[in-house]
Amino acid sequence: MHINTYLFKHRLSAFFAGFIFLIPGLFSLAGCNLYEQDRYQQDFVVESYLIAQEPLPEIRLSTTAPFDEGYHFEKRAVADANVRLYHYDETEKVPSVYQYLENGQGIYVPSDQDTSNRIMPRHRYRLEVDIPLENGDNHRLEAETIIPDTFSVQKIIRDQAVYQSAEQLEFRITRNRTDGRQLYYIYSTKSLEPSEENITPFWNDAVDDMNDAIQIRTTIVNEENFDLNPDETLTLRMPWIGIAFYGKNTISTFSLDDNTYDYFRSQPVQTGGGGTLSPGEIQNIIYHIDGGIGLFGGMSVLKTDVNVIRPPGR
Numbered sequence: 001m002h003i004n005t006y007l008f009k010h011r012l013s014a015f016f017a018g019f020i021f022l023i024p025g026l027f028s029l030a031g032c033n034l035y036e037q038d039r040y041q042q043d044f045v046v047e048s049y050l051i052a053q054e055p056l057p058e059i060r061l062s063t064t065a066p067f068d069e070g071y072h073f074e075k076r077a078v079a080d081a082n083v084r085l086y087h088y089d090e091t092e093k094v095p096s097v098y099q100y101l102e103n104g105q106g107i108y109v110p111s112d113q114d115t116s117n118r119i120m121p122r123h124r125y126r127l128e129v130d131i132p133l134e135n136g137d138n139h140r141l142e143a144e145t146i147i148p149d150t151f152s153v154q155k156i157i158r159d160q161a162v163y164q165s166a167e168q169l170e171f172r173i174t175r176n177r178t179d180g181r182q183l184y185y186i187y188s189t190k191s192l193e194p195s196e197e198n199i200t201p202f203w204n205d206a207v208d209d210m211n212d213a214i215q216i217r218t219t220i221v222n223e224e225n226f227d228l229n230p231d232e233t234l235t236l237r238m239p240w241i242g243i244a245f246y247g248k249n250t251i252s253t254f255s256l257d258d259n260t261y262d263y264f265r266s267q268p269v270q271t272g273g274g275g276t277l278s279p280g281e282i283q284n285i286i287y288h289i290d291g292g293i294g295l296f297g298g299m300s301v302l303k304t305d306v307n308v309i310r311p312p313g314r
Contacts, residue, residue, distance in 0.1 A: 040066045044078065044131060044141055044292035049260075052121040052147050052300035059083055059100060059108045061129065061141075064293070077106025078131055082138075085110075086126040095126070119298070121149045122177065127296050143289045143296035148183075148255040149176035150300045154233045160307040163200060163246060163314075169238040169306050172229065176255055176300065183223040184261045186254045187238065192305075193247035201314075203244040220256070220264050238306070246310045253302045260297035262286035 047060040061078035065071040083100035098117070100108040110117070119125070129141040157170040176183065191198070226234035238251055256264070266286045287293045 044139065045076075046127070046129070046141055046143060046289050046292055046294035046296055048127065048296050050119045050125055050145065050147055050296075050298040052150050052298075053118050055115050056085065056098060056110045056117050056119065058103070059085075059127070059129075061106050061108065061131070074105060079105060080132055081108065082130040083108045084128045086128070087120070088124040088126070089120070090122060092124070119147055121147050121300055123147055125298065139291060141289060141291040143259070145257045145259050145288075145296060145298035147298040148257055148300045149178065151176040151255060151302055153302065153304060154231075156304070157235070159304065160309065162309045163243065163311055164240050165311075168240070169243075169251070169308075170235065171304060172233045172235050173253065173302060174233055175223070184256045185221050185223075186256060186264065187221075187236075187242055188252045188254070189238075189242050189244065190250045190252070191245035191247065192249060194245050198245040198247050198310075200244055200246065202241065220261065243308050246308050246314075249306050249308060251304045251306055253304075255300045255302075257298040259288045259295065260299055262288065263295050263297065 043064045045060075045062045045064060047062075048057050050057055060073070061081055061083075062073055062076040063078060065076055079102060081102070085098040085100065086095040087098065088095045099111045101111045103109040124144060124146050126144040127142065130138040131141065133139055151174045153171055154174050155172040157172060158167060159169065159171065161167050161169050223234060226236055228234060236253065242251075243249060263286060266284070285293075287295065289296060
């Protein structure tokens with residue numbers, strides 16, 4: 001089996017407001033098709049993240065780059081594309097259509113700047129992109145997602161705790177409706193008081209640059225990792241490894257759609273982050289993009305402010 005080893009640099013942090021990834025960098029990508037390793041074939045790349053109850057997102061279009069050239073979005077940006085976003089409500093009848101205009105090299109925004117147009121939870125969104133080619137034809141990119149339902153904090157059990165104590169940061173959240181679908185989450189933390197003096201010992205040893213630790217994420221978990229309470233709420237306990245700084249932090253809990261979940265669960269194996277597959281069995285990253293690669297993902301987010309107390313003597 002041959003694995004496509006050409007790289008492009010993700011800007012997934014564009015959606016996550018810069019706090020999901022510990023160290024943004026180059027990620028090895030494999031498209032839906034397999035290619036000979038010694039022959040580069042360009043792919044189109046889609047990046048867009050739809051958050052429940054937030055405005056319509058920007059859509060970024062670029063191409064991959066050969067391994068030996070590196071990736072710079074500005075140099076690989078795709079111009080002059082016809083970009084449309086279709087919104088289907090729960091009746092799945094006639095959709096609303098949002099036309100996008102290029103707002104910068106390779107960056108597309110809604111032509112209608114009405115901020116009342118919000119991403120609706122539990123609704124389906126479909127992306128269609130036509131990219132003009134040099135031969136006069138168009139290349140079509142298509143993707144769709146169903147936005148996860150929103151959820152809320154039902155009870156804050158503990159929003160202040162001593163770092164690495166037995167009493168973890170803990171709160172109870174409502175379960176978002178999924179029509180029987182499994183729920184998947186990513187936790188992330190953003191320090192509100194980042195400084196060299198406040199960095200925790202684990203992250204002080206784990207990163208070369210203090211700025212790398214300001215914005216971190218923890219691994220995907222499903223609802224089976226939560227405590228299910230009699231009232232159908234879920235109890236979340238934040239693992240201490242997800243805290244990089246003492247002091248005030250914001251914990252964000254993201255509920256993921258299938259596109260984002262499949263991307264994140266397949267990406268670490270492809271990029272050297274672990275996995276249980278034997279050599280020669282490494283799977284391609286799962287994109288759910290027809291005609292290209294990347295991520296057209298939907299999610300909902302819940303944010304909670306906490307205070308992490310420095311242990312005595314630290």
